[in-house]
Amino acid sequence: MSDDGGPTGQIAAALAEHGLIPRGGFVFEDGEDAPSGPSGQPARSLLLIGQAGAAPWRHFERWLETQPAGFENPLDSWSRQVIGQVAKDFGARAASPSDRPHLPFQQWAMRAEGLRPSPLGILMHPEYGLWHAYRGALLFDVEVETPEVREQIHLCDLCVGKPCLKSCPVGAYSGSGFAYEDCLAHVRASAGGACRSRGCLDRNACPQGLAYRYPEAVQAFHMKSFAGLRS
Incomplete structure (x- = not known):
């Protein structure tokens, strides 16, 4: 594979056709408990795959139009298909956040991109705010060069007002964690119409990365998926 000063340029080009991007990666340390690579032996390196903003949405919608009505978990299926093909083309094994047992994607992302x-x-x-996602990972038997991980400014440390903790009608987010059942019940109830149509109000209250904010239709899709709603 040819290198482009970081993640493989050919991989980035293949992902760009679907609105996806490399999201950093790293080489596993000797003796580290790494998941298996394409050979079945512990992987040597990892490259995270994801998105900034809603760039993949039009590609996903075109694919969804070709699928049967009522297709379950469509975004996960689309991501697996796209990343799986890239893995096949570049000698990697694809992994997904929905794999069982769960893989430590959040820890990998913090390590790969220096985020908190x-x-x-x-x-x-620092650029995308809260409007980004990780859709999968490529695991390699060999070392793949990735960008140097730089210490990032954690914008939440600079935010005094914390509007993200003050906009939810049921106060689902607090210092004690996420009140999942309260959030779910509100979204499913008649009073949760704004959340169903426009997405999480706490997330939308964050002032960072507004240029990457998902359109309302995308947010509604994710919220309805979270709540298990058909319409």
Whole structure:
């Protein structure tokens, strides 16, 4: 594979056709408990795959139009298909955040990009804010050069007002964690119409990365998926 000063340029080009991007990576240390690579032996290196903003959405929608009505977990299936093909083309093994047993994607992302969690649990990115995601990873038997991990300014440390903790109608996020059942019940109830149509109000209250904020239709898709709603 040819190198482009970091993640393989050919991989980045293949991902760009689907609105996805490399999201950093690293080489596993000797003796580290790494997941298996394509050979079945512990992987030597990892490259995270994800998105900034809603760039993959139009590609995903075109694919979804070709699938049967009521197709379950479509975004996960699309991501697996796209990343799986890239893995096949470049001699890697694809991994997904929905794999069982769960792989430590959040820890990998913090290690690969030097990010830290926001009060909502979503990793805060210095450019994308909360509007980004990790869709999978490529695991290699060999070392793949990735960008140097640089210490990032954690924007949440600079935020005094913390509007992300003050906008939820049921106060689902607090210093004690995420009140999952309260959030779910509100989203499913008649009072949760704004959340269903426009997404998480706490997430939208964050002032960072606004240029990458997901359109309302994308947020509604994710919220309905979270709540297990058909319409």
